[in-house]
Amino acid sequence: MSIVLALTGLAVLLIALVIFVRNQRIGTDGTNRGSTRRGIILLTFFGLLLGLASQLPVFRG
Incomplete structure (x- = not known):
């Protein structure tokens, strides 16, 4: 289970x-980039949370 979470x-x-890379290539006009930025932040947070959760003893075994 730990490897699956990681x-x-x-x-x-x-x-x-x-x-993030595709968003940077779009341009600097700034149209409709606020929701994309929030999505990137949420995905990064969720990915880090899953990576750290895989280290918990409850998921090892």
Whole structure:
């Protein structure tokens, strides 16, 4: 279970990175980038949370 959580966390972080890079390439006009920025922050937080949760003793075994 621990490895599944860690890999899922890495996948979520990779998705956040791809969205971040695509968002940077869109341009600097700033239209409709606020919701994307919030999504990137939430995905990053969720990915880090999954990665850290995989280290808890309850998921090892």
